[in-house]
Amino acid sequence: MNLVILSHVLxxxxxxxxxxxxxxxxxxxxxRSKRTTYWLCVLMMSPDIILMFFIYDKIHLFHWIIIxxxxxxxxxxxxxxxxxxYILFYLSMMLCxxxxxxxxxxxxxxxxxxxxxxxSINGPQAFVYFLTTVITATLILRLLRPxxxxxxxxxxxxxxxxxxxxxxxxxxxxxxxTLTKIPLWGILPPFLLSYYLLHRGLVRIHQHEFHxxxxxxxxxxxxxxxxxxRELEKEYQQLRRWNHDIGNHFQALAFLLESQKxxxxxxxxxxxxxxxx
Numbered sequence: 001m002n003l004v005i006l007s008h009v010l011x012x013x014x015x016x017x018x019x020x021x022x023x024x025x026x027x028x029x030x031x032r033s034k035r036t037t038y039w040l041c042v043l044m045m046s047p048d049i050i051l052m053f054f055i056y057d058k059i060h061l062f063h064w065i066i067i068x069x070x071x072x073x074x075x076x077x078x079x080x081x082x083x084x085x086y087i088l089f090y091l092s093m094m095l096c097x098x099x100x101x102x103x104x105x106x107x108x109x110x111x112x113x114x115x116x117x118x119x120s121i122n123g124p125q126a127f128v129y130f131l132t133t134v135i136t137a138t139l140i141l142r143l144l145r146p147x148x149x150x151x152x153x154x155x156x157x158x159x160x161x162x163x164x165x166x167x168x169x170x171x172x173x174x175x176x177x178t179l180t181k182i183p184l185w186g187i188l189p190p191f192l193l194s195y196y197l198l199h200r201g202l203v204r205i206h207q208h209e210f211h212x213x214x215x216x217x218x219x220x221x222x223x224x225x226x227x228x229x230r231e232l233e234k235e236y237q238q239l240r241r242w243n244h245d246i247g248n249h250f251q252a253l254a255f256l257l258e259s260q261k262x263x264x265x266x267x268x269x270x271x272x273x274x275x276x277x
Contacts, residue, residue, distance in 0.1 A: 016042060019137065020068070040074050161201075169190045
């Protein structure tokens with residue numbers, strides 16, 4: 001068995017079992033149980049692993065698209081949230097791939113004295129590549145998980161489109177350049193367009209979050225005003241009861257004085273004063 005292919009198969013298996021399925025269940029609500037999600041992820045991953053044994057130099061461009069497909073079918077959240085999670089997670093895995101592959105290639109380039117490309121490594125080097133990518137991706141995804149969950153709470157359709165199109169452009173551009181003889185500088189125009197769209201998408205997310213924070217502040221202000229109104233209403237009711245009691249006391253004193261019961265009036269006043277003190 002080719003050690004390079006084996007290392008990448010182990011990498012994909014690790015991601016599915018220990019990162020993707022866990023992150024799925026953290027971000028979304030599974031249709032059944034967490035264990036069911038694990039096995040269905042493995043089932044959806046199987047075609048990718050089989051193809052990797054035969055045409056790895058082609059399938060590596062698409063394997064995250066295949067692996068992430070369960071997120072669209074195995075969860076009971078709204079469709080927009082599932083698609084948002086799919087795109088955000090795809091971009092996260094691309095980030096993990098870039099950082100995870102750059103680090104071992106840099107180490108191997110320093111050791112060998114010449115520049116090492118990710119797909120020009122041999123068997124032993126592939127395992128270094130595998131371990132470094134796994135460690136790096138684990139650290140990155142642990143930091144990204146809370147951010148992804150927060151983004152899913154308020155991402156809208158237009159922002160979803162703006163950040164999704166660059167991911168599609170990235171895959172298509174890599175595919176075209178890999179399978180054809182287009183020079184590498186041909187990636188520049190799609191990259192600039194993707195950068196612009198992604199920037200607009202992130203700006204829209206920021207604006208949406210700012211608007212959400214404004215609504216939250218307005219809601220808190222309204223709740224505070226309602227609480228103050230209820231407190232004022234409570235004090236007003238107490239004042240009305242006090243005025244009512246004072247009126248009753250005056251009527252009682254007036255009746256005693258008209259009846260010339262001065263001692264009883266004095267005792268009644270003394271009782272009121274003791275009660276107030």
